[in-house]
Amino acid sequence: MRMLLMAAVALLAAACGSTPGAVPFQLPPGSQLPPGAAVITSGPSERGDQSCDPTASLRPGIQPQPGAMPAGSTMAAIVASGKLRVGVDQNQTLFGYRNPATGQIEGFDIDIAREVARDLFGDPERVELHPTESANRAPALVANEVDMVVQTFSATCARRKDVQFSTPYLLADQRLLVTKTSGIRSTADLAGKKVCGVYRSTTLDAIFALPQHPTVIGMVNWLDCLTALQQGQVDAVSTDAPILDGLKMQDPNLELVGETMDSDAFAIGIQKQATDFVRFVNSVLQRLRTDGTWQRLYDKWLSGVGPSPGPPATRYSD
The missing domain is CATH 3.40.190.10 (Periplasmic binding protein-like II)
Known part of the structure; x- marks a missing residue:
């Protein structure tokens, strides 16, 4: 001992x-x-900076067909690579955790990431999951280790200095x-x-x-x-x-x-320079809100937490 x-x-x-x-x-x-x-x-003062509206994001763009991304776009580069690299957790039950029975990482956040891959490739399995410690979520984006982070990542003004965020996909107290x-x-x-x-x-x-x-x-x-x-x-x-x-x-x-x-407002973290990808991801999230997918995923993973509050309202900065 x-x-x-x-x-x-x-x-x-x-x-x-x-x-x-x-x-x-x-x-x-x-x-x-x-x-x-x-x-x-x-404290890290992650919430202290009130210089922006942390939940406001870029307005969705016109959504291209899966696999047919605009030439020279961030999305085209991701499709050309063959997979969407996503920073996730593997220790958060309900959101991102490694199922001991299958060895696969599962959860609400993981399924949100797969929906982005669905609209990029036409295939939700085209994801490459990168387990990432919470403290390294923004650094992983800055270092181009991942294309996006879906990991109960709260949008804040302090974090927006290094990365961009989608519209929120879940609110939490x-x-x-x-x-x-x-x-x-x-x-x-x-x-x-x-x-x-x-x-x-x-x-x-x-x-x-x-x-x-x-x-x-x-x-x-x-x-x-x-x-x-x-x-x-x-x-x-x-x-x-x-x-x-x-x-x-x-x-x-x-x-x-x-x-x-x-x-907090959980949102998808995206590389600072990838403005077109922010708009693309916001289009995906808008689809999830309107076609029932968001509610289906909530019922699948979070129904035990409490009644569904519905998807968060959106605010756009332009």
Whole structure:
């Protein structure tokens, strides 16, 4: 056990060296944190910039027939490559997770990505899924590692400095996930507690804004937060409710509590220069809203979260 703990400390030290405002924290006796876990001492300010309307996107263009994209367009280049490269999660039940029975990554986000491939190629299977850590979603686009990101990626003004976003395809409110015996019923009960979040996520900002000053523990992904909550290494997990619902489905001893802390609009992230592809993707999303596909996908993946709110309203910047 002593060797395991020493290894954990070494991993934490390495992680903290690359994560601003993150330092190791004391482990409960006999426990081991996932690699990369650390205390976060300041929020990423992902929601703080209010200089734009983060949910407004470019108006859809005229949708070409699958496989017949305009010459010289971003879409034509993607079709010529033979596949649509998509940054996704593989640890988020309901949105993007690896099905242990099939080994395939499945979820609401994955099916949204396949609909874009359907309109590009005429074949929804022409996707190349790239599992990406939440903190690396924008960097993966900037580095041209993927053509788009569909990964519960919240549109914000801060992120728009590096990437573009489609219109939102789902709205979500931020809440808390706790064990049923925790005694935590609202954010007012978090004083002196440990709250888990994922690096660079928008939902960290609302935690740091609380007057109760909980200790914020950063993890690489939400599945690590779930494990830490189950092992008593943190007292709560806070992020958007649909993500928390996916974690709760894996453990009947957990529950969502508390008031709405903030809200997010999930959108598709696209490379900054690919304005034509933004318009194309917005055309795809408009089709999903009007032909019943969005509702079908909601019923398939998210009906257990609650009644369908319907697809989000659209706002266009031009």
